[in-house]
Amino acid sequence: MFKKLYLFYKEGFSNMTVGKTLWMIALIKLFIMFGILKVFFFPNQLKTNYDNDRDRSEHVIKQLIDRSDKEIVNQN
Amino acid sequence: MELLDASLVNWSRGQFALTAMYHWIFVPLTLGLGIVMAIMESVYYKTGKEEWKRATKFWMTLFGVNFAMGVATGIILEFQFGTNWSNYSWFVGDIFGAPLAIEGMLAFFMEATFISIMFFGWKKVSKGFHLASTWLVVLGATLSALWILVANAWMQYPTGMEFNPDTTRNEMIDFWSILLSPVAINKFLHTVYSGWVLGALFTVGVSSWYLIRKREVDFALKSIKIGSIFGVVASILIIATGDGSAYHVAQKQPMKLAVMEGLYEGEEGANIVAMGLLNPDKRYDNDEETFIVKMDVPVPKLLSLLGYRDADAFVPGIKDIINGYTLSDGTVVPSFADRQASGTLAINALKEYKLAKEAGNDSLAAEHLVVLRANYNNFGYGYLEKPEDLIPNVPLVFYAFHFMVALGMLFLLIFSLAWFFHWKKKLESQKWLLWTALLSIPLGYLATQLGWVVAEVGRQPWTIQDILPVQAAVSSVSTGSVQLTFFLFLALFTALLIAEIRIMMKQIQKGPEDH
Numbered sequence: 001m002f003k004k005l006y007l008f009y010k011e012g013f014s015n016m017t018v019g020k021t022l023w024m025i026a027l028i029k030l031f032i033m034f035g036i037l038k039v040f041f042f043p044n045q046l047k048t049n050y051d052n053d054r055d056r057s058e059h060v061i062k063q064l065i066d067r068s069d070k071e072i073v074n075q076n
Numbered sequence: 077m078e079l080l081d082a083s084l085v086n087w088s089r090g091q092f093a094l095t096a097m098y099h100w101i102f103v104p105l106t107l108g109l110g111i112v113m114a115i116m117e118s119v120y121y122k123t124g125k126e127e128w129k130r131a132t133k134f135w136m137t138l139f140g141v142n143f144a145m146g147v148a149t150g151i152i153l154e155f156q157f158g159t160n161w162s163n164y165s166w167f168v169g170d171i172f173g174a175p176l177a178i179e180g181m182l183a184f185f186m187e188a189t190f191i192s193i194m195f196f197g198w199k200k201v202s203k204g205f206h207l208a209s210t211w212l213v214v215l216g217a218t219l220s221a222l223w224i225l226v227a228n229a230w231m232q233y234p235t236g237m238e239f240n241p242d243t244t245r246n247e248m249i250d251f252w253s254i255l256l257s258p259v260a261i262n263k264f265l266h267t268v269y270s271g272w273v274l275g276a277l278f279t280v281g282v283s284s285w286y287l288i289r290k291r292e293v294d295f296a297l298k299s300i301k302i303g304s305i306f307g308v309v310a311s312i313l314i315i316a317t318g319d320g321s322a323y324h325v326a327q328k329q330p331m332k333l334a335v336m337e338g339l340y341e342g343e344e345g346a347n348i349v350a351m352g353l354l355n356p357d358k359r360y361d362n363d364e365e366t367f368i369v370k371m372d373v374p375v376p377k378l379l380s381l382l383g384y385r386d387a388d389a390f391v392p393g394i395k396d397i398i399n400g401y402t403l404s405d406g407t408v409v410p411s412f413a414d415r416q417a418s419g420t421l422a423i424n425a426l427k428e429y430k431l432a433k434e435a436g437n438d439s440l441a442a443e444h445l446v447v448l449r450a451n452y453n454n455f456g457y458g459y460l461e462k463p464e465d466l467i468p469n470v471p472l473v474f475y476a477f478h479f480m481v482a483l484g485m486l487f488l489l490i491f492s493l494a495w496f497f498h499w500k501k502k503l504e505s506q507k508w509l510l511w512t513a514l515l516s517i518p519l520g521y522l523a524t525q526l527g528w529v530v531a532e533v534g535r536q537p538w539t540i541q542d543i544l545p546v547q548a549a550v551s552s553v554s555t556g557s558v559q560l561t562f563f564l565f566l567a568l569f570t571a572l573l574i575a576e577i578r579i580m581m582k583q584i585q586k587g588p589e590d591h
Contacts, residue, residue, distance in 0.1 A: 012196025018137065018583060019195065022144035025575055030148060032568060037155065041561050044158035045551050046166055053243070060166045061244045061430060067548045068423040068458045 087558040088160045088550050093532070094562060095152050097525055098569035102146020102576075104524050107221065107268055108275015108310075109139045110214035114207075115302055121207045131295055133198075134588035135279065136210075138580060140195060145576040150224070152565065160558060164539050164549035169245035171230060171237050171254065179223035186216030221271075222264050229260035231540050232531070233328045239452055241429050241445065246543075259324050263531075266317035269310050270524045273487055276307030277513070277520040280494050282584055284510035292587050293504065301498050307491030314484060319382055325534075326383030329541060330409075331397050332534035333383060335468050336477040339393040340366050342401060345377040346391040351478060354471050360394045360463065394470075398463045412463045415542075419458030422451035456543045465545075468536040472529065480526040483519055490516060 016023070046056040113135040120128035154176065157165040193201060193209040201209070230236075236253035237246040248254065280303040286296035325333045334340075337349055340360060352370035377387040384391070384404070392401045392409070400411030410418070425448035432441035460466060490513050497503040503510075535541060539549040 008196060008200060009192065012192065015196075018579065019140065021579065022141060025572070026144045026147060029568075029572065033148060033151060033155075037152070037561070037564065041557070041564070042155035042159040045162035045553070047158070056166060057242075057244045060163050061241075061426070063163050063552070064167075064244070064548060065423060065427045065430075068420065 084553070084555045084558065085547050085550050087555055087562060088156075089546060091160065091558055091562040091565065092153065092156055095149075095156065095565055095569070096532075097528065098565070098573070099146070099149045099153065100524060100528060101521060101573065102142055102149060103221065104271035104274045104521075105142045105278060106139065106146060106217050107214075107271030108273065109135060109142065109278060110217055110275070111272055112275050112279050112299075112302060112306060113139055114210045114214050115306065116299075117207050117210050119302075121203050127294065127298065130588045130590065131298055134295070134583075135299070136194065137583055138278075138282075141576060141579050141583065143191070145572050145579075149569070149572070160551050160553060161539070161549055162551040164544060166244060167246060167544060167549070168231075168540065169243070169247060171227075171246055171248050174248065174251070175223040175227045175254075179220050182216060182219050182223070186219070187213055190216065218268055221268060225264045225267055226255055226257075226260045228531075229257060229263045230254055231538075232263070232535055233257055233259040233324070234540050234543055239448075239455075241426055241448060242433075246540075258320075259328060262317055262320040262324055266314060266321050267527075269314040269317060270527055272310035273307060273314055273484070274520040274524055276303045276310055276491060277487055278517055279303030280307060280491065281514045281517040281520075284494075284513040285584070286587070287504050288507065288510050288514065295588050297498065297503065300494055300503065304491045304495040304498060307487065308495060311484065311488040311491060315488075318481075318484075322382045323385070326391070329535060330392050331394065331466065331468065332473070332530075334392060334394045334397060335470050335473045335534055336530060337379060338366055338470060338474045339379075339391065340395050342390055342393040342396040344380065344390045344404070345388050346379040346383075347372040347376060348378045348382070349373070349478070351482075352474075354474060356471075358470075360398055360467060394467055398466065412457070412460075412466055415454045415457040416460060418451045418454035419456060419460075421458075422448050422455045423458040425451065453542060456538060456540070456545050456548070459545045459548045460537065465537055468534050473534045476526040476529040476533070480523050480530060483523040483526070487516065487520065487523070 013019075013023075046059065050056045050059060113132050116128055116132040116135060119125075120132055190209040190212040193206065194213050197206050197209065234246070235257050236248060236250035238249050239245075240247050254260070280300050283296040283299040283303065286292045287300075322333070325336070334342075337346075338352060338354055339346065340358065349367075350371045350373045353368040355365050355368050358364045358366050379391055380389040381387045383389065386404065389404045390401070392403075397409075398412045400409060400414065402408050425444045429441050429444040429448060432438075432444060490509070493506075493509055494503065494513060497506050497509065537545040537547070539546055
């Protein structure tokens with residue numbers, strides 16, 4: 001069963017023509033997304049900065065309350 | 077008081093819009109072309125004719141190119157939820173998380189399993205099993221879209237939830253009312269049909285190129301036959317669900333409808349604008365003319381009829397929504413000022429509730445909770461400062477809506493003519509039609525993007541309708557980091573798009589292969 005499955009994919013991948021280019025692009029794209037963008041540019045703010053759900057909830061509620069008394073400024 | 081940089085909100089919105097719009101370049105073709113290739117394979121299964129297999133494999137290759145380029149581009153939106161929209165992300169809790177988790181599971185298991193059989197299994201599995209795999213790939217892609225659109229529809233029409241001030245989250249209390257909300261069902265169908273129209277247009281347009289070049293004539297005619305019939309059906313379905321969208325927008329998001337139609341002053345028996353040029357000096361609080369030039373659809377009272385199923389119904393304009401109005405059935409809709417006061421009450425009640433809880437005064441907390449719940453449907457208005465904050469960008473939404481509708485009508489005409497001339501066996505000589513179909517492919521993409529502009533810009537300032545505006549939803553991150561990632565995405569997605577176009581064009585130049 002597993003051998004048949006392995007051979008199915010092996011043969012499928014080895015017979016690919018344009019598919020090889022597509023796989024290469026897809027893998028590079030996924031590496032950029034998960035290996036670079038996610039790691040270096042997109043931390044989960046609440047998970048990174050707070051240890052537990054209670055602290056996360058407190059942070060968000062503070063933001064929601066503070067921002068109702070806000071002043072939006074344009075720094076540009 | 078928190079100082080919030082307005083440009084942070086705008087850049088965060090811009091980044092999200094950029095990502096969503098690029099993602100939406102890939103998705104609709106997957107939905108539409110998937111159906112085209114599945115129909116062709118079904119014909120091959122029924123007739124056993126090799127030319128249908130050849131056609132199926134050609135469109136399947138283009139489907140594969142598009143699928144590979146687009147796969148996972150939507151995940152970046154989820155990155156942004158956690159980084160740039162963390163308040164929103166926490167606030168919506170499991171309501172948004174559950175559909176997205178289901179989408180991830182479905183997308184992974186269903187599509188990943190059957191797509192390999194679809195591409196590798198032509199000589200390995202039976203014809204019936206292969207056909208079933210192809211349809212299951214299409215079904216998997218469509219169901220993925222369902223869950224995303226359910227989540228989006230909930231933002232436009234929040235239902236089936238209750239706000240828990242102890243966790244600061246909206247918690248799901250009725251999964252079925254979220255899944256089966258009329259807005260979600262209609263949005264899902266309308267969006268999927270837009271993908272079908274694009275898939276049909278792509279099929280007819282690319283096939284027209286072969287006819288112009290006098291190459292692969294039999295293949296091109298067969299493809300146009302399938303594409304044009306499918307296109308007519310999809311266009312009729314999109315008109316029907318467009319009517320449903322107008323009705324739901326009128327009920328749930330009257331400001332969006334007013335902006336779509338450039339309607340500042342409400343009217344009973346309101347008409348629909350066919351085309352118009354907006355007066356740039358028009359504001360909700362001045363007496364300038366709304367239009368420099370305007371032409372109504374020659375069916376009177378159509379907007380009232382479509383929006384309220386009553387030709388004489390009152391359709392509120394922007395000014396009415398700001399000042400408050402009474403509907404034909406006697407329902408009184410409060411003014412912006414009243415809703416702002418109610419929203420402020422709700423936010424203050426939340427604050428006092430937390431303080432009472434911290435002080436261990438449960439009875440006082442319960443009193444504040446009653447006030448919070450009574451005013452929660454206006455919670456987001458407490459963040460708005462002036463009436464203008466409630467009005468989306470009128471020209472952008474108005475023109476996007478009208479161009480989208482005009483393009484939809486053009487596509488229906490193209491499909492109908494292609495079908496007619498194919499039936500008359502005169503299609504090859506209609507060079508003007510073939511060129512129009514070919515040149516309309518980018519217009520198909522434009523129309524689907526305009527649809528999202530209407531849906532998303534038209535609901536500003538809300539991330540969750542009436543509950544949470546963008547300025548409360550955004551994370552406190554540096555504007556510079558958002559700008560940096562905006563341009564990184566722009567570069568990444570543009571590279572992907574260029575790669576897609578180049579590979580697609582190479583495959584089209586090559587044409588269908590004999591196997």
